[in-house]
Amino acid sequence: MLKIKNLKAGIEDNQILKGINLEVNAGEVHAIMGPNGSGKSTLASVIAGKEEYEVVEGNIDFEDDDILELSPEERAQKGVFLSFQYPVEIPGISVSNFIKTSISEQRKATGMKPMSTKDLLKMMRDKMELLNIKSGYLSRNMNEGFSGGEKKRNEVFQMAMLNPKLSILDETDSGLDIDALRIVANGVNKLKNKNNATIVITHYQRLLDYIVPDFVHVLHNGRIIKSGGKELALELEEKGYDWITKEADKKWD
Amino acid sequence: MSDKKKRSEDELLEKVTSTEYKYGFTTDIESDTIPKGLSEEVVRIISAKKNEPSWMLEYRLNAYKAWLEMEEPNWANVNYKKPDYQDVIYYSAPKQKPVLDSLDDLDPEMKNTFDKLGISLEEQKKLANVAVDIVMDSVSVATSFKETLSEKGIIFCSISDAIQEHPKLVKKYLGSVVPTRDNFFSALNSAVFSDGSFCYIPKGVKCPMELSTYFRINEAGTGQFERTLLIADEGSQVSYLEGCTAPMRDENQLHAAVVELVAMDDADIKYSTVQNWYPGNDEGVGGVFNFVTKRGICYKNAKISWTQVETGSAVTWKYPSCILKGDNSIGEFFSVAVTNNFQQADTGTKMIHLGKNTKSTIIAKGISAGKSNGNYRGLVRISKGATNSRNFSQCDSLLMGDKCGSHTFPYIEVKNNSSKIEHEATTSKIGEDQLFYCNQRGIGTEQAIALIVNGYCKDVLNQLPMEFAVEAQKLLEISLEGSVG
Numbered sequence: 001m002l003k004i005k006n007l008k009a010g011i012e013d014n015q016i017l018k019g020i021n022l023e024v025n026a027g028e029v030h031a032i033m034g035p036n037g038s039g040k041s042t043l044a045s046v047i048a049g050k051e052e053y054e055v056v057e058g059n060i061d062f063e064d065d066d067i068l069e070l071s072p073e074e075r076a077q078k079g080v081f082l083s084f085q086y087p088v089e090i091p092g093i094s095v096s097n098f099i100k101t102s103i104s105e106q107r108k109a110t111g112m113k114p115m116s117t118k119d120l121l122k123m124m125r126d127k128m129e130l131l132n133i134k135s136g137y138l139s140r141n142m143n144e145g146f147s148g149g150e151k152k153r154n155e156v157f158q159m160a161m162l163n164p165k166l167s168i169l170d171e172t173d174s175g176l177d178i179d180a181l182r183i184v185a186n187g188v189n190k191l192k193n194k195n196n197a198t199i200v201i202t203h204y205q206r207l208l209d210y211i212v213p214d215f216v217h218v219l220h221n222g223r224i225i226k227s228g229g230k231e232l233a234l235e236l237e238e239k240g241y242d243w244i245t246k247e248a249d250k251k252w253d
Numbered sequence: 254m255s256d257k258k259k260r261s262e263d264e265l266l267e268k269v270t271s272t273e274y275k276y277g278f279t280t281d282i283e284s285d286t287i288p289k290g291l292s293e294e295v296v297r298i299i300s301a302k303k304n305e306p307s308w309m310l311e312y313r314l315n316a317y318k319a320w321l322e323m324e325e326p327n328w329a330n331v332n333y334k335k336p337d338y339q340d341v342i343y344y345s346a347p348k349q350k351p352v353l354d355s356l357d358d359l360d361p362e363m364k365n366t367f368d369k370l371g372i373s374l375e376e377q378k379k380l381a382n383v384a385v386d387i388v389m390d391s392v393s394v395a396t397s398f399k400e401t402l403s404e405k406g407i408i409f410c411s412i413s414d415a416i417q418e419h420p421k422l423v424k425k426y427l428g429s430v431v432p433t434r435d436n437f438f439s440a441l442n443s444a445v446f447s448d449g450s451f452c453y454i455p456k457g458v459k460c461p462m463e464l465s466t467y468f469r470i471n472e473a474g475t476g477q478f479e480r481t482l483l484i485a486d487e488g489s490q491v492s493y494l495e496g497c498t499a500p501m502r503d504e505n506q507l508h509a510a511v512v513e514l515v516a517m518d519d520a521d522i523k524y525s526t527v528q529n530w531y532p533g534n535d536e537g538v539g540g541v542f543n544f545v546t547k548r549g550i551c552y553k554n555a556k557i558s559w560t561q562v563e564t565g566s567a568v569t570w571k572y573p574s575c576i577l578k579g580d581n582s583i584g585e586f587f588s589v590a591v592t593n594n595f596q597q598a599d600t601g602t603k604m605i606h607l608g609k610n611t612k613s614t615i616i617a618k619g620i621s622a623g624k625s626n627g628n629y630r631g632l633v634r635i636s637k638g639a640t641n642s643r644n645f646s647q648c649d650s651l652l653m654g655d656k657c658g659s660h661t662f663p664y665i666e667v668k669n670n671s672s673k674i675e676h677e678a679t680t681s682k683i684g685e686d687q688l689f690y691c692n693q694r695g696i697g698t699e700q701a702i703a704l705i706v707n708g709y710c711k712d713v714l715n716q717l718p719m720e721f722a723v724e725a726q727k728l729l730e731i732s733l734e735g736s737v738g
Binding site (some may be wrong): 028048049050051052071073076077082084087088089090091092093098101102105106109141142158162236 | 693696
């Protein structure tokens with residue numbers, strides 16, 4: 001589904017990603033872990049197409065198409081979803097209005113007919129139930145006055161509504177208490193199937209207790225320095241990052 | 254179809270056809286225009302051409318004399334070359350737009366805008382002045398409207414007709430809210446106004462429909478110096494729509510309208526405006542100067558609510574105001590003012606609290622894009638006798654790009670210490686983060702801007718009558734197209 005080859009990117013002269021290689025197939029869950037400043041969020045932003053980042057080398061193929069030249073909205077329309085670390089407020093626009101606009105734009109782009117209001121509302125109710133969201137939420141303004149937990153849940157709610165092929169969860173666990181974390185993780189697990197893929201970006205192992213990855217990658221200083229199965233996450237939790245980052249630093253210096 | 258209805262339809266048809274005929278074929282033997290410039294003679298000619306009674310001529314002459322002694326105000330935060338008032342033609346017969354054979358002859362850019370606004374084909378023809386078709390539907394709609402109104406005793410006609418047919422009412426109220434000497438432009442308007450609307454709602458009558466100038470049959474385009482007088486008698490209610498979302502082009506650069514509202518005891522007036530005069534081209538050349546005086550007076554328990562969506566004009570100078578004279582009266586002002594390219598706007602409101610327990614609310618939303626400059630200027634005055642009066646003001650500005658400007662000038666004068674005043678103001682920019690967030694959800698940048706702007710203006714757009722609100726929303730989208738690169 002997603003193939004990243006030798007990806008080098010950064011902002012202005014500051015190179016942040018220094019040659020990322022990653023392959024994600026349908027049905028898989030990948031965790032990307034690493035210390036602060038290792039480039040995790042940059043990787044998420046570059047895949048989603050945030051314009052302030054400049055790609056200097058390498059490529060990103062999504063379902064065998066090169067997506068580097070595509071705008072963020074075109075990537076989203078192809079099925080790439082980013083759950084933001086810091087979801088943005090849009091005052092005056094209700095959650096339902098925003099999601100309706102988002103779905104209709106995506107359907108338009110893929111040549112599908114608009115969804116009827118009735119079907120849309122039914123789908124919203126179903127997904128709200130799935131994520132344990134109380135009624136009244138749909139008429140609130142996008143992320144305005146939301147608590148940290150509500151914002152993250154709103155991200156996963158949009159993911160449920162848009163049904164993307166690839167979901168990238170950027171630090172979805174940050175700012176969540178344990179109950180909220182469980183609800184959000186449960187939601188993500190329920191949305192998982194053999195046709196979609198998930199990339200979970202996290203600093204801590206905690207989230208991975210709930211969303212169990214098939215692969216774990218350690219990102220450090222713009223490179224994936226170690227990949228393994230879910231046991232790697234546990235090892236990191238126990239020993240910290242130092243033992244592999246030191247080794248890697250020796251190799252690249 | 255009843256005979257009565259049939260007859261009035263025939264009459265209308267005849268009226269419409271004869272009008273087309275007049276515009277399309279013959280030239281009046283009588284000269285349609287008078288020489289340039291303003292003098293006592295010109296004022297007399299205007300009054301004579303309109304066959305006005307002597308009191309009206311006197312009113313105009315007094316206004317002209319007052320105007321001579323006044324100076325054009327320059328306190329507004331706008332820059333423009335002051336018009337040469339001796340280089341303006343102050344009277345011309347109803348404007349003759351070129352008559353088109355079909356919509357295919359319409360300027361494609363204009364047609365495009367009509368389509369985007371979702372204006373019906375029939376309405377497009379009317380706006381673009383397409384000949385031949387007389388649309389049965391809209392004629393009969395208008396006929397039944399007229400019938401419904403007259404059954405309730407509501408008078409809704411041009412101010413010229415009102416001067417002839419309802420002189421008592423006009424004489425009593427004209428200039429009662431905006432005195433001739435109020436300001437430079439109101440004096441000018443009082444001396445030379447060409448036409449406008451008149452509306453009277455009798456005691457206790459709730460106007461059964463929204464009144465819009467669109468349904469005033471035979472209305473010949475908005476005049477350069479428009480005059481509107483609206484009187485809501487005791488306990489009556491009316492909602493009035495002015496303007497049009499369709500772009501209005503006009504070769505007359507200077508526009509100075511006066512609108513007066515009178516809300517008697519317990520009356521309720523809602524006045525909504527969508528203004529989309531030609532703003533000039535991308536370089537700021539051409540465009541209409543719009544200097545408007547709008548004011549309403551509220552007697553006991555009365556309410557006046559102004560809602561405006563301002564997207565047009567090169568220069569806008571406009572402060573719809575409320576004089577809260579009666580106890581417990583309420584004034585409201587809801588405004589969205591968009592400036593793009595080189596547009597300049599200085600707009601806001603005045604709330605003058607005179608009566609006890611009077612309340613006012615001001616919600617002003619400015620949006621500046623391109624190299625434009627948007628200003629909010631507002632006055633809240635609480636006079637000595639206005640015990641327990643309250644005001645809430647919220648003035649927000651939204652900036653798009655880094656070459657535009659926005660300023661807020663709130664004036665507050667309080668002479669009664671039992672009153673309460675709140676003022677909130679914010680300035681924000683459409684952030685890259687907001688746009689990227691929308692983009693990531695599959696929403697393109699133009700659409701994202703429209704979404705964000707609509708959210709920002711929601712409190713004001715919600716005040717507009719439903720259909721108008723939808724059109725206004727689309728108008729905002731169009732006005733800001735291409736404003737973020």
